[in-house]
Amino acid sequence: MGDHAVEALLRVGDSCLVLAQRLTAWCGHAPALEEDIALANIALDILGQARGLLTRTGEIEGAGRDEDALAYLRDAPDYRNVLLVEQPNGDYGHTMLRQFLFDAWAVELWPRLASSSDPVVAGIAGKAAKEAAYHVRHSSTWVVRLGDGTEESHHRMLAALDMLWPYTGEAFLDDEVDVAAAESALMPLPSSLLPAYRHRVEAVLADATLPVPPDPWWQRGGRQGSHSEHLTYLLADMQVVHRAHPGASW
Amino acid sequence: MTAATEIERAWALLAQVPDPELPAVSVVDLGIARDVQFDDGRLVVTITPTYSGCPAMREIEEDVRTLLAQRFDDVEVRTVLSPPWTTDWITEDGRRKLADAGIAPPGVRMLPLLMQGQPEACPHCGSSAVEELAGFGSTACKALWRCTSCREPFDYVKAH
Structure with missing residues (x-):
């Protein structure tokens, strides 16, 4: 394993880390106490998955970077997350739709990663698979409830879908890193997850009385390091304490 | 030794x-x-x-x-x-101690969709008439349920 393994693992690890950071912004702000707790719990699981993957990435890279160095000391162009997860939270429906569009991917990815050729990655994925299955249950329920809810909630979900849909294709576009990672059996080929993803997403959108939008030009580049400006602000917020107090511990 | x-x-x-x-x-x-x-x-x-x-x-x-x-x-x-x-590793002793502390131990998973299973009984009054209040609770491993007989809410260790 080498560079392609590091790149491929960062794509998943960073996606988890950035989404966890987005979700934690809801802590104390969600529309109901139960949902506040739910989002904090989901963020905690996803952050745990990110920590495991970043730690492992640092070990494989062999340059002495631990999870903290990778999380706090890289700038946006060094991040490899999909663009979907860095999109702003919007209203609660927007956040839950983004969550569902992520969970529906994660719930296909983790069971496949559980048979990764890297035993540590396989171990992380074995735990994450169970967590993702629980998360997607929660987020699908909310997409259906709000999509098939009041006129107001339906319109908000339509608007959220319109905004987020172009970001859902990126996770399934293979490049040379993905091909190399698949050849070494580290990870499944991203495109191989698409049929199951589409099946689930279309079924939930149908239940939610939301139309499946036509395929747009998929927004892409996050997995190669080209991000929207949203990520820069998110990282500034996440990294400021660590960078202001290098080496601090308590 | x-x-x-x-x-x-x-x-x-x-x-x-x-x-x-x-x-x-x-x-x-x-x-x-x-x-x-x-x-x-x-x-x-x-x-x-x-x-x-x-x-x-x-x-x-x-x-x-x-x-x-x-x-x-x-x-x-x-x-x-x-x-x-997995919650299958919680011992019989552990399940009993959880119930004694008012926390329902993990129940049997009936359907793949029902990921967290269901509490077998209310840990307060023993009734099996229970319903979910929230899928997530005070810790990562718990959900919040309610007994419809005695009306008390209780923590439930999700089957995992």
Whole structure:
């Protein structure tokens, strides 16, 4: 394993880390106490998955970077997350739709990663698979409830879908890193997850009385390091304490 | 003293380490403590997290090390992820202690969609008429349920 393994693992690890950071912004702000707790719990699981993957990435890279160095000391162009997860939270429906569009991917990815050729990655994925299955249950329920809810909630979900849909294709576009990672059996080929993803997403959108939008030009580049400006602000917020107090511990 | 006896003593000590978030049960009851072995004179305890983001792991690790250090000179605590923790590893003793503390132990998973299973009974009055209030609760491993007989809410350790 080498560079392609590091790149491929960062794509998943960073996606988890950035989404966890987005979700934690809801802590104390969600529309109901139960949902506040739910989002904090989901963020905690996803952050745990990110920590495991970043730690492992640092070990494989062999340059002495631990999870903290990778999380706090890289700038946006060094991040490899999909663009979907860095999109702003919007209203609660927007956040839950983004969550569902992520969970529906994660719930296909983790069971496949559980048979990764890297035993540590396989171990992380074995735990994450169970967590993702629980998360997607929660987020699908909310997409259906709000999509098939009041006129107001339906319109908000339509608007959220319109905004987020172009970001859902990126996770399934293979490049040379993905091909190399698949050849070494580290990870499944991203495109191989698409049929199951589409099946689930279309079924939930149908239940939610939301139309499946036509395929747009998929927004892409996050997995190669080209991000929207949203990520820069998110990282500034996440990294400021660590960078202001290098080496601090308590 | 034989190694086997020493390992038994280590397990007995581990049974005194409470889970920081579920203090009614120990790390042995919950199946978090997986293995105790001697490796070249060093006592090696293997633990596994319940959930990926369980914030109690570091505290558990320190509690285990501190308590075992009272009897053993050289203690190492290792964390493993595989095989992944499951609520099936909670012992019968652990299930009983949870129920006594007012926390419903994990129930049987009926359908793949019903990921968290269902409490078998209200831990307060024993009624099986229960309903889910929220899928997530006060810790990563719990959900919030309510008894429709006695009307009391209760924590439920999700089948996982």
